[in-house]
Amino acid sequence: MTATPSFYHQSAPPGLTGIKAWLLTHDHKRLGLMYLGAVFFWFVLAMILGLLLRTELMSQGRTIMGSGMYNSMFTLHGVIMIFLFVIPAIPAIFGNFFLPIQLGTDDVFFPRLNLFSWYLFMFGGLFAIISLFAGDGFPDTGWTFYVPFSVQNSKNVGLTVTAAFILGMSSMLTGLNFVTTFHRMRDKRMGLMQIPLFTWSLYATAWVQILATPVISITFVLVVLERFLSIGLFDPAKGGDPILYQHLFWMYSHPAVYIMILPGMGVISEIIPVFSRKSIFGYKAIVWSSMAIAIAGSLVWAHHMYTSGMSDVSVFVFSLLTFLVAIPSAVKVFSWVATMYKGSIEMTPPLLLALMFIYLFSVGGLTGLVLGAVGTDIHVHDTHFVVSHFHFVMFGGTGFAFFAALHYWWPKMFGIMYSFKAAYVGAVLTCVGFLFHYVPMLILGMQGMPRRYYDYLPQYETGNFLAGFGGYVMCLGIVIMFVNLLRSFRQKVPAPADPWGGTTLEWKIPSPPPVHNFIEKPQIMDFPYDFKGVVEQSQQNDR
Amino acid sequence: MTPVQGVDLAFWYILGISMVLLFGITVVMVYFVVKYRRSRNPVPSDIRDNYKLEIIWTVIPTLIALSMFYIGWHSYMGLRTVPKDAMNIEVSAQMFAWIFIYDNDKESENELVVPVNKAIKLNIESVDVLHSFFLPAFRIKVDAVKGMPTYAWFFADKVGEYDIQCTEYCGVNHSAMVAKLKIVSQAEFEAWLATESD
Numbered sequence: 001m002t003a004t005p006s007f008y009h010q011s012a013p014p015g016l017t018g019i020k021a022w023l024l025t026h027d028h029k030r031l032g033l034m035y036l037g038a039v040f041f042w043f044v045l046a047m048i049l050g051l052l053l054r055t056e057l058m059s060q061g062r063t064i065m066g067s068g069m070y071n072s073m074f075t076l077h078g079v080i081m082i083f084l085f086v087i088p089a090i091p092a093i094f095g096n097f098f099l100p101i102q103l104g105t106d107d108v109f110f111p112r113l114n115l116f117s118w119y120l121f122m123f124g125g126l127f128a129i130i131s132l133f134a135g136d137g138f139p140d141t142g143w144t145f146y147v148p149f150s151v152q153n154s155k156n157v158g159l160t161v162t163a164a165f166i167l168g169m170s171s172m173l174t175g176l177n178f179v180t181t182f183h184r185m186r187d188k189r190m191g192l193m194q195i196p197l198f199t200w201s202l203y204a205t206a207w208v209q210i211l212a213t214p215v216i217s218i219t220f221v222l223v224v225l226e227r228f229l230s231i232g233l234f235d236p237a238k239g240g241d242p243i244l245y246q247h248l249f250w251m252y253s254h255p256a257v258y259i260m261i262l263p264g265m266g267v268i269s270e271i272i273p274v275f276s277r278k279s280i281f282g283y284k285a286i287v288w289s290s291m292a293i294a295i296a297g298s299l300v301w302a303h304h305m306y307t308s309g310m311s312d313v314s315v316f317v318f319s320l321l322t323f324l325v326a327i328p329s330a331v332k333v334f335s336w337v338a339t340m341y342k343g344s345i346e347m348t349p350p351l352l353l354a355l356m357f358i359y360l361f362s363v364g365g366l367t368g369l370v371l372g373a374v375g376t377d378i379h380v381h382d383t384h385f386v387v388s389h390f391h392f393v394m395f396g397g398t399g400f401a402f403f404a405a406l407h408y409w410w411p412k413m414f415g416i417m418y419s420f421k422a423a424y425v426g427a428v429l430t431c432v433g434f435l436f437h438y439v440p441m442l443i444l445g446m447q448g449m450p451r452r453y454y455d456y457l458p459q460y461e462t463g464n465f466l467a468g469f470g471g472y473v474m475c476l477g478i479v480i481m482f483v484n485l486l487r488s489f490r491q492k493v494p495a496p497a498d499p500w501g502g503t504t505l506e507w508k509i510p511s512p513p514p515v516h517n518f519i520e521k522p523q524i525m526d527f528p529y530d531f532k533g534v535v536e537q538s539q540q541n542d543r
Numbered sequence: 544m545t546p547v548q549g550v551d552l553a554f555w556y557i558l559g560i561s562m563v564l565l566f567g568i569t570v571v572m573v574y575f576v577v578k579y580r581r582s583r584n585p586v587p588s589d590i591r592d593n594y595k596l597e598i599i600w601t602v603i604p605t606l607i608a609l610s611m612f613y614i615g616w617h618s619y620m621g622l623r624t625v626p627k628d629a630m631n632i633e634v635s636a637q638m639f640a641w642i643f644i645y646d647n648d649k650e651s652e653n654e655l656v657v658p659v660n661k662a663i664k665l666n667i668e669s670v671d672v673l674h675s676f677f678l679p680a681f682r683i684k685v686d687a688v689k690g691m692p693t694y695a696w697f698f699a700d701k702v703g704e705y706d707i708q709c710t711e712y713c714g715v716n717h718s719a720m721v722a723k724l725k726i727v728s729q730a731e732f733e734a735w736l737a738t739e740s741d
Contacts (some may be wrong), residue, residue, distance in 0.1 A: 068715050142712050148689065149672040149713060236690025242673075243688065276579070278587040282597050307675060307684050309693040312623060319616060323608040330604045331597070337568060338596070340575040342588040347580070355572060362568055366561035369608070373557055373615020375550045378622060379682040382675060382710040446554075448679025450710040453718035457706055527591075535586060542585075 006415065010515040012107075026111035027515060031118050032097030033413065038122060039089050046080035049073050051475055054437075056454070058468035060461050067454040071140035074452060076132070078143030079160065083167045084125055086394050087256065089402050090263035091209075092121070092174055094409060095202045099178060101506045102196045104187030104524060106516040109180035117173040124166035131159035142452060144253075147234045147245040151226045158227055161220040168213045168220075171259075175209030178202050189524045193287070196504045196528045197280060200287050201266025204294040208255045208262075212298060216252035219245065243308050250301035258297040260394055261361075262290060264401030265332055268354050271408055272336050274502045275351040276343030279529040282335040289328035296325040306377050315374055322372040329365055333358060344535075348500070349423035353404035356431045360396025364389060367442065382452075385445025388438045396434060403427070403481060410485060411495030415512040419491075422484035429477030436470025501534045545698060546621035550682040553618040557611050622683060625696040629662035636667065636674035636687035639716040641707065649736055653722040655707065657699045658732035664696040675711035678724060686711055699726045 007029050011021035022030055053073055056063045065073070096114065100107055108114050132138050135156025141149055150157050182203045186195070195203075223245075225231055232238025234245050273280045280286065302310065302318040336358055345351070367389040370376045380386060411417055444463040449456055456464065498507040505522050506513070544552070578584070632655070633644040643651045657663050667676050669687035677684040681697035709720035727735070 067718065071712075071715060071717070140715070146673055146712070152672065242691050276587065277581075279589060279591045281590065282592045284592070285597055306619075308686050309688050309691055312619075315619070316616060320612055323612040324605075326608055327601060327605050331601055333568060334600045335597075337572050337575065340572070340579060342584070342590065343575070343579050344581045344584050344587040345576055345579050347576070355576065358572060359565075359569055362565055366565055369557050369561060369611055370554070373553055373611050373618075375553045375615045375618025375622065375682075376557060377615070378619065378684050379550060379554075379679070381684055382677075448677070448706070448708070450677065450708050450718075452712040455718045457708075457721070529591075531587065532589065539586075 004510065004514045004519055006510065006512040007515040008512060012111075012515050024115070026107065026115060028096045028100050028108050028111065028114060029413075029513065029515075029517075031114055032093050032095075034118055035088060035092040035096060035121070038125065039085055039093060042080050042084040042125065043089075046077050046085060047475060047478065049077040049080070051471055053077060054464075054468040054471040057456070057464045059465065060458060061455060068137070068140065070454040071142075071452070072138030075140050075142050076138065079128065079164065081394075082143055082256075082260075083164055084121075084128070086260045086398050087167075087171060088121065088174075090267060090398065090405060091178070091202055091205060091259075092117075094198075094267070094405050095174070095178060095263065097413060098409065098506055099199050099202055100181060100185065101509070101513065101517050102199045102504050103181065103185060104190060104505055104518065104522045105181070105185040106518065107185075108177045109184050110177050113173055114177055117170045117177070120166055120170035120173070124163050124170060127159060127163035127166060131156050131163055134159055144249060145220075145223060146249075147223065147226065148242070150223055151234070158224050161223050165217050165220045168217045171209050172213045175206035175213075178206035179210065182206075187522065187524055193284065194524060194526065194528055197269035197283070197286055197290075198263075198266035198504075201262045201269070201290050204290040205259050205262045208259050208294050208298065212252045212255040212259075215248060216256075219248040219252070222248070243305065243310060246305050246308055247302065250304045254301040254304065255294075255298045257390075257393070258293055260398050262293060264357070264398040265290070267401045267405045267408070268336060268357055269332075270502075270504065271350050271354040271404055272339045273529045273531070274408075274500050275348055275354075276340045276345050277501060277531045277535055278339060278343035279527070279531065280335065281338040281341075282331070283527075283529065285331055286335055289331050292328045293325065296321065296328070300325055303372060303377075306374055307381050319372060319374045323369075326365065326369065326372065333362055333365070348407075349418075349420055349427060350404045350408035350500075352424065352427050353400055353407060356427065357397060357400040357404060360392055360400060360431070360434065364392030364394075364397055367392060379448075380445050382450055383445035384441040384449045384451055387451045388441035388445060391438050391441075396438075400431075403430070406485065408500070409506075410488070411499045412506055412511045412513070414489070415495050415510075416488050416491070417493045417495045417499065418485050418488035422480060422487075426477050426479075426481030426484060429480060430474055431477070433470050433472070433474025433477050437467050437474050438470070440464070440466040440470070501531075501538065503531060503534060504528055544621075545700070546618070547680075547682050547697075549618035549621040553611075553614045556614050560607060560611070622695070625664050625694070626662040626698075629664040629696055630657070631664050631666060632657070634665045634667040634676060634687070636669040636676065636709070638671050638714055639709070639720040641676070641709075641720070641722040645736060647736065649738075655722060655724045656732060656735050657724070657726055658729045659699055659702050659726050660729075662696060662698050664694060666692055666694050668692045672713050673711045674709050674713050674720065677708045677710040678705060679708070680705040680724075684710060702726050702728065 012027040139155045139160045233240045300322045303322045440463040449460045495511045635642040643655045667687045669689045674687040683695040685693045685695045705724040707722040
């Protein structure tokens with residue numbers, strides 16, 4: 001390997017040094033890492049909040065906090081996890097870092113806008129913090145901000161939704177950058193069916209970000225207008241519609257679920273083939289299912305509202321559409337499993353995490369069927385069953401995909417390896433703790449324990465205690481995983497350019513990559529998951 | 544089949560199929576990882592797709608999903624079709640209590656008393672923010688919305704006490720917004736109804 005300096009040693013634009021090289025950078029890789037820092041902070045904060053919530057619930061009555069504090073905490077946990085972790089995590093960190101590389105180019109289409117998006121993200125986060133202390137106590141509406149509660153509420157809800165508004169802008173601009181980069185910056189020789197699946201999933205996500213986010217932004221503006229001017233859009237006494245808010249909110253927030261999960265699916269579609277040394281099974285089906293999820297997922301929002309009092313006709317239509325959107329996700333799961341058939345599988349931490357993803361995401365998807373069917377949803381709607389279901393999807397799915405992506409791309413981003421042993425211990429503890437944490441909640445929900453409950457009826461105590469116990473095991477696992485990754489900075493075991501035997505372009509360049517990514521024009525393969533070369537190479541090495 | 548049985552059947556149907564699918568996916572996945580590990584299978588096959596298989600695993604899940612949709616919808620119809628002879632009770636939700644109002648204007652706070660062997664229709668409305676009326680034992684739940692009346696019904700088939708909870712987050716004492724359903728004999732009910740409102 002020639003001694004090309006990595007992007008850590010060369011700034012873009014050139015000539016910047018020290019902290020300026022980071023804060024004024026146009027380099028998509030540095031921005032990816034800057035997002036990583038910010039997202040990491042928010043994740044740890046919201047995880048601690050979540051653990052405190054479950055500690056409170058471990059026994060009946062007051063355990064460590066009062067009900068007002070509890071309500072604020074679950075609101076914060078939700079707002080931070082959704083808007084500052086799950087939505088931005090994979091696209092903003094790994095998308096920024098790897099989308100241009102996988103497309104064979106040197107940066108995103110609008111590098112300065114990319115920097116601006118990061119500032120919006122930081123600014124939105126700052127606003128969220130200010131909103132905590134600027135009013136009469138912490139906001140306590142839940143992350144859904146349902147009216148009329150959010151309009152009547154005396155807390156500083158206006159500022160909190162403004163924070164979410166700003167974060168939405170950041171998300172939209174990132175989406176815009178990805179779509180334009182995908183079309184305009186892609187290596188000329190790379191056809192649509194030669195694009196890696198991670199990039200495809202980001203492309204599908206980006207369209208949802210661009211098209212759905214404005215809806216929530218406008219909705220938040222309406223909430224602020226209601227609070228200050230009492231227009232009456234949602235107030236039947238003034239001719240408004242009391243459940244209009246819910247429609248508007250979910251018109252974004254359901255597609256947002258796919259903003260959260262699609263990139264995670266993209267990560268898994270990269271990891272499974274690489275460690276199986278075998279082409280992804282059904283490449284085209286996965287591409288099409290990503291696009292199908294993006295489109296169909298935008299038409300199912302009112303399945304959050306079966307009990308809201310909307311008409312039974314709407315209930316019928318939305319339930320039917322919901323079942324149809326389940327199909328593309330099922331196709332993906334089958335394709336991942338089939339990819340491993342007759343592969344040459346090497347167990348590594350990213351693969352283990354990806355397998356855990358498949359299991360946990362399947363549970364999330366299958367419990368979703370209970371919620372999609374109307375009769376059963378009526379019983380478990382707004383209970384702990386729902387809480388458990390979406391944590392299986394958002395955390396067991398996107399969260400584990402995030403962990404898998406961290407372990408998969410860590411050597412490329414930082415040029416160092418981590419300890420496998422500690423990574424395995426962390427991953428297994430996280431997964432076991434996860435099941436102990438969320439399976440009791442599924443049962444609690446079916447027994448009828450509502451969500452957002454500070455206290456509960458005596459029959460629910462055992463389940464809540466078990467869930468709290470599982471929560472501690474899970475957090476211990478996550479801490480071990482993160483500490484292991486952070487320790488790799490001290491151990492500095494250098495990583496080769498291609499530690500895994502990958503075929504996509506990021507594995508063809510040095511670890512960490514040079515500032516313009518490619519020293520010479522990359523070779524574009526006819527099919528991005530052709531492992532013949534990798535297999536031949538490893539056979540030669542064996543001889 | 545009562546509406547409760549209908550919903551429970553839908554639960555068993557969906558959860559049963561889900562368990563089988565989850566078990567299948569997991570077993571096959573683990574089997575592949577063990578069987579095709581690199582030390583035993585150093586040279587992978589190059590299989591990229593199989594249209595027949597892909598069509599099968601698209602079409603069959605679609606049919607399963609549609610059957611789940613149908614059974615879910617069917618059980619929901621049971622929850623929405625109120626018998627003609629049902630007894631009407633008005634329910635008024637407020638921060639943080641349930642008020643039940645009977646035909647003779649008797650009001651009862653956080654205690655819903657009904658006679659056994661009777662269909663009960665609850666006409667629900669909120670006076671302030673959103674609430675949701677949840678009676679787990681009878682699998683019913685519906686939001687209480689200000690300015691938009693909603694309803695739910697159940698058949699009081701067994702004497703006993705059941706929990707009612709609010710399931711739409713409504714503020715600081717949301718989790719304390721619980722009430723009791725008491726199903727009593729017809730005679731007891733009439734005696735109770737005749738007492739003064741408290």
